[in-house]
Amino acid sequence: MRVQQIAVFLENKSGRLAEITATLADNDINIRALSVADTADFGILRLIVNDVEKAKGVLKANGFTVGITNVIAVEVDDRSGGLASVLKSIEKADLNVEYMYAFVNKTGQNAVLIFRFDEMDKAIAALLQDGFTLLSGEQVCAL
Amino acid sequence: MTTIYWEEEIETLPRVGLESVQLTRLKHLVARVYATVAPYRAKMDAAGVKPADIKTLADLQRLPFTVKDDLRDNYPFGLFTVPMDQVVRVHASSGTTGKPTVVGYTGKDIETWSGVMARALSCAGATSRDMIHNAYGYGLFTGGLGAHYGVERLGATVIPVSGGNTKRQITIMQDFRSTVLLSTPSYALNLADAMVELGVDCKALALRVGIFGAEPWSENMRNEVERKLNIRAVDIYGLSEVMGPGVAMQCLETDRGMHIFEDHFLPEIIDPDTGQVLPPGEKGELVFTTLTKEAFPLIRYRTKDISRLIHEPCACGRTMVRMEKVTGRTDDMLIIRGVNVFPSQVEHVLMGTEGVEPHYQIVVSREGNLDTMAVRVEVSEALFSDEVKTLEKLTRKIQADIKDMLGVTCKVQLVEPRTIQRSEGKAQRVIDNRKM
Numbered sequence: 001m002r003v004q005q006i007a008v009f010l011e012n013k014s015g016r017l018a019e020i021t022a023t024l025a026d027n028d029i030n031i032r033a034l035s036v037a038d039t040a041d042f043g044i045l046r047l048i049v050n051d052v053e054k055a056k057g058v059l060k061a062n063g064f065t066v067g068i069t070n071v072i073a074v075e076v077d078d079r080s081g082g083l084a085s086v087l088k089s090i091e092k093a094d095l096n097v098e099y100m101y102a103f104v105n106k107t108g109q110n111a112v113l114i115f116r117f118d119e120m121d122k123a124i125a126a127l128l129q130d131g132f133t134l135l136s137g138e139q140v141c142a143l
Numbered sequence: 144m145t146t147i148y149w150e151e152e153i154e155t156l157p158r159v160g161l162e163s164v165q166l167t168r169l170k171h172l173v174a175r176v177y178a179t180v181a182p183y184r185a186k187m188d189a190a191g192v193k194p195a196d197i198k199t200l201a202d203l204q205r206l207p208f209t210v211k212d213d214l215r216d217n218y219p220f221g222l223f224t225v226p227m228d229q230v231v232r233v234h235a236s237s238g239t240t241g242k243p244t245v246v247g248y249t250g251k252d253i254e255t256w257s258g259v260m261a262r263a264l265s266c267a268g269a270t271s272r273d274m275i276h277n278a279y280g281y282g283l284f285t286g287g288l289g290a291h292y293g294v295e296r297l298g299a300t301v302i303p304v305s306g307g308n309t310k311r312q313i314t315i316m317q318d319f320r321s322t323v324l325l326s327t328p329s330y331a332l333n334l335a336d337a338m339v340e341l342g343v344d345c346k347a348l349a350l351r352v353g354i355f356g357a358e359p360w361s362e363n364m365r366n367e368v369e370r371k372l373n374i375r376a377v378d379i380y381g382l383s384e385v386m387g388p389g390v391a392m393q394c395l396e397t398d399r400g401m402h403i404f405e406d407h408f409l410p411e412i413i414d415p416d417t418g419q420v421l422p423p424g425e426k427g428e429l430v431f432t433t434l435t436k437e438a439f440p441l442i443r444y445r446t447k448d449i450s451r452l453i454h455e456p457c458a459c460g461r462t463m464v465r466m467e468k469v470t471g472r473t474d475d476m477l478i479i480r481g482v483n484v485f486p487s488q489v490e491h492v493l494m495g496t497e498g499v500e501p502h503y504q505i506v507v508s509r510e511g512n513l514d515t516m517a518v519r520v521e522v523s524e525a526l527f528s529d530e531v532k533t534l535e536k537l538t539r540k541i542q543a544d545i546k547d548m549l550g551v552t553c554k555v556q557l558v559e560p561r562t563i564q565r566s567e568g569k570a571q572r573v574i575d576n577r578k579m
Contacts, residue, residue, distance in 0.1 A: 007529030009522045011559045037531050041538075042522075042557050044529055063561050065522045069529045098530055116529065 001124050001134045002070040004052045005114070009065040010036070010043035020045060020064065027058045032140055033114060035101035046101070048073075048114065050141040071116050072123060073135040078104055078111040086113055086132060093126035095119060105143040112140065146396070146459045147270060149262040149297070153406050154461045161462060164406055166200050168434035173197050173206070176440055179224045182217055183209075183442065203409070203432065204420055208443045211244065214384065219245040223438050230438050235283045236383045236483065243283070246383050247438040253292060255435055256386055259404045260293020263392035266402065266459075267352050267377050269323050271298035274349070276321035278312060278330060279357065280481075281305045285387030286357050290325050293389060299323075306330065309337045320349040327481040328360040328368055328376070332512035335371035345373045352395075354379050356388060358478045362468075365398070367512075378468060384444055385431045391466050396458040400465030403452075407435045410466065411443070412452055415473040426451040428473050429466065447473045477507055477573060479514045482551050486572040489518055489553075492544045498525035499541075502563045506556075508576040516553040518545065521560050 010016050017036070024031060024047075033048040049055045052068060059066045076082035083102070090097060098116040105112060112135065117123040127134060135143075148154050156164070174194040176183045186207045187193070196202060214222065223230065231250050235243035248256065269275065275294045281287030287305055294301035302319060304312055306326075312334060315321065324331060331353055338345055350372060356379035368376045380401050381388035390408050391401035403410050408431050412421045415428040429446045449472060453465040477484040486505055493499045499520060506517040520541065528534055538555040545553050564571060 005529070007527070009527050009557070009559060011557070011562065016559075039531055039535065042534065044531060044534070046529055063559065065524055065527045065560050067524065067527045067529055 001072065001128075001136065002120065003048060003073045003114070003135065003137045003140050005069050005071045005116075006047045006049060006052060006055050006059070007067045007069055008045040008047070008059060010038075010045050012038075012040075012042055017045065019062070020059065023058055023062050023064075024049065024055060027054060029055045029058070030141075032143065033101065033103040033112070035099070035114075037099060046099075046114075048140055052137070069116065070120060071114050072120065072127070073140050074113045074115065074127060075110050075133040075135055076113060078109055082111055083113060086127070089127060089130040089132065090115075090123070092130075093122065095123050095126065110143075112143065146394070146461075147265045147268060148461075149265040150258070154262065154402075154463065156406075156462055158462055161405060162200055165409055165434060168406075169200065169203060169409065169432065170194070170197050172432070172434055172440055173442065176224060176442060180222055182213065182222060200409075203411070203443070206442055208418065208430065208445050209441050210445050211384075211447075214244045215242055218242055220247065223247050224440060225249055225438050232288075234285045234288070234383055234387065236285075244384060246285075249437040252437050252439075255407060256289060256389060257292040257296035259386070259407055260289060260389035261296040262404060263379055263389045264293055264297050264299070264323070264354070266392040266394040266461075267323065267354050267375075268395050269294075269297060269299055269352070273297075273299040273322045274302065274320055275299050275323045275325065276302045276304060276312070276316060276319075276350075278304055278306055278324065278326035278334075279388070285381070285383040289381070289387035289389060290354075309334060310341070313338055313341060313343055316348055316350065317343065322349050322351050324350055324353040324372075324374070326353070326355060327357050328355040328364055329358060329480060329512055329514065331355060331368050331372060331376070332364070335368070336512065345371070348373075350374050352377065354392075356380060358481050362398075380466065380469065382446060382448075384441060385433060385446070386436065390431070394457065394459040394461065397465075400453045400467050402457070402459075402461050402463040403466050405463045407433065409434055410452060410464065412450070413445075415445075415447075415449075423454055424451060426467075429469075447476070449473060477505070477516075477575070479507060479516050479551050482549065484516070484549055484551060488549055489545060490572075492541065492548050493518070493520060496537075496541055496544070498523055500560075502561075503572070504563050504574060505572055506574045506576065514577065516551060517556050518553050519556045519558050519563060521563055522557045523560060526557075 030050040035046050037044045056066050100115045102113045177194045190207045192205045229249050230247040232248045235245045279286030352375045365376045378393040380391040391403040393401045411430040412427040421427045429448045429450045433440045448469045450466045500523045502521045504519040508515050541555045
């Protein structure tokens, strides 16, 4: 029920994001979702890709600092209130969201919400209990 | 302008007379140091030179150098030549590994120091009628107390205001009618900026002259200080090992160089690589021999300051040689807002932080009138996190540790791995963007 996410350190200078995506493209790695967290001084790029190990290897080989972390992917209907219902469940369980981002799948019917929690197990239990669909890594990439 | 001398006879002594005084004192010094300080004796024996070999001033070149490491090796009092019951004061400067350099003074040393400092104040035109605002830090640093005693010796009034509390300093300047300011040049500019903010017109103050030292400053900065504070800005030189402030002082007749008080401090300029004494007027490392100090004399102490000696006579009538404004240092010590910072101290903090790699760079800039220091640290996998708060916590920790160690606030900049230039041999740890 966990999805592996690649995180890459980004120094605040132009062209770095382009270099990362070019490196991934050159190695036939497909990006399913991404988000950038930025501060005044640096950024962190977070990616869901179809081949985590390969992506990590090629990025490292190209001099980037890479980390792999586990996140949760929740599938909801792409309609108003979809995200709100998930957040309500999280709030009820007294969980703290470290960060989140979302994307819509190709059919346009479902949205996928990526969450990072401090307490992952508790979050998984709470979301399953409230009847949400959690996706595996393969499922996310197959979308 | 009539020159005000503190000790006219010695300050205007013809060179031949001055050199005779220097030689007598040098012979006496070498004999005394050889007899009383084992580390000096060992170095002289190793160099095959005896006190009796010093027959002319040129023979000084036969003596071995003293370097900062000699001071550290004999920490704290190993190079003192008198028993501690004759030492009335110690001062210390910060060291690279937390071990400071300790200097000691006998009662007579304090008298000598006050005397040269009174001479320095006179060079700037100060007299017993002046109200002297001493904003150098008081404490182990020689600046505050060194200047203080000189002002008292001169018979002027000293305001021992020390550093900081800028608003109060300005109020004091207004109310006490301060006429002479002693501070670091960067602090003088801070004062000027604060006056503008507070709506204080510097032309309404009684300030006439500022005596600035303890950190490198440029001619541009001199012009700025003079314009902003509506004063004449003059340069003072000193270092704690040699004495403290008052080793050399600019007079009002010239902006070119500071008179070295050569009857007490004998200067040489050497090639920092070969140790050879350079021909007159050439630029090199400044070396001092203290001719009159009792507790902690130094023979051929390498200051690491880069300067040159100006032998041309000065319009003020003083016959003492001038040294040019220090333009750099032979080592990597940085002076940031008056604080000595060694890259190795920063390294010490970084290496004490888990996961930090030994690749870092210190970038020094000047924003407005303040020196700023940024430390660039490469983000290794061990340090990296997908969460912003974790990385920000790390930068705050390094920042706090550096502040604790050095007393300087810096900015910590995380950079990608292998982006800091690796050099072959000596790494370039410091990028100094300050325009001097």
